[in-house]
Amino acid sequence: MDSVGPEGLLAGASLLSRPADEFGNDPTVEAMWAINAMGHAEVYFNILCSVDPKFLKLTPHDDRIYSLFREEFPDFKVENIKEDDLKSEDAKKKWRPFCEEFKGVVEDYNFATLLRLNCGEDYSEENSILVTRIQFYAIELARNKEGLNDALRCRNQAKKES
Template sequence: MDSVGAEGLLAGASLLSRPAEEFGNDPSVEAMWAMKAMEHAEVYFNILCSVDPKFLKLTPHDDQIYSLFRDKFPDFKVKNMKENDLKSEDAKKEWRPYCEQFKGVVEDYSFGTLLRLNCEEDYSEDNSILVTRIQFYAIELARNKEGFNDVIRSKFSAKKKS
């Protein structure tokens, strides 16, 4: 990201707000999306290392996102997931109606966002999956409210400070 420079990042940011149909499969746009997802992941993890997750507010709609998530997925295990929990054909059929109800409600609800599969670990190639922003919010809000992210601050805050 450092090699792109400030001007490149600003140009990229304006490009990412354009309609997707304009780009096809442009690899430079895919790279910008990946950088944006990684930047979001870093910021979120740093916040988890600094603040008690129970007090985090991720959106103005946190209560609605969480309650509808637990209504739709009462037994969904948010602590440690497998890719198929979110990406199998059956999972996609279950998640799609949940996600779509936030269209026009939650800004950037469908943006690609990195999610940790095991909430007790940092982001890594083996522990990260790309999901929609609303799936990220639903799962991370559940982790925060249900105490699963509590371990992050004690486990990683000393590492992040050094």
């Protein structure tokens, strides 16, 4: 990101609000998406480790997102996700209508967002994948409501206390 420079970062920041189909593989835009996704991941992780996940509210539409997710993906294992669960051709066919259900409802529903593959581990290069914001919400809401993020919070609180 250092190679982009402050001017590039400012110019790129304004580009993020424009439709993605206006760009090819513009490195400035890609760098801005990466910075944006990292920032979102850092904030979420800090909140996740500070608040009981069962009471964490991610959007005003949490209940709808969670119920539709579990209706459409009743057997989806959110604890430890494989890339193919989200990115294979079959998965994309199933996820696309789910995601589009929230177009115009959830702000930035299709923004690139980092998701931890294994919910018991921190964000890392090996444990992170880029997904749409609505996929992130669906999976993290399930992890929170189903108690799967509790151990991570407890572990990180213990680290802070020692």
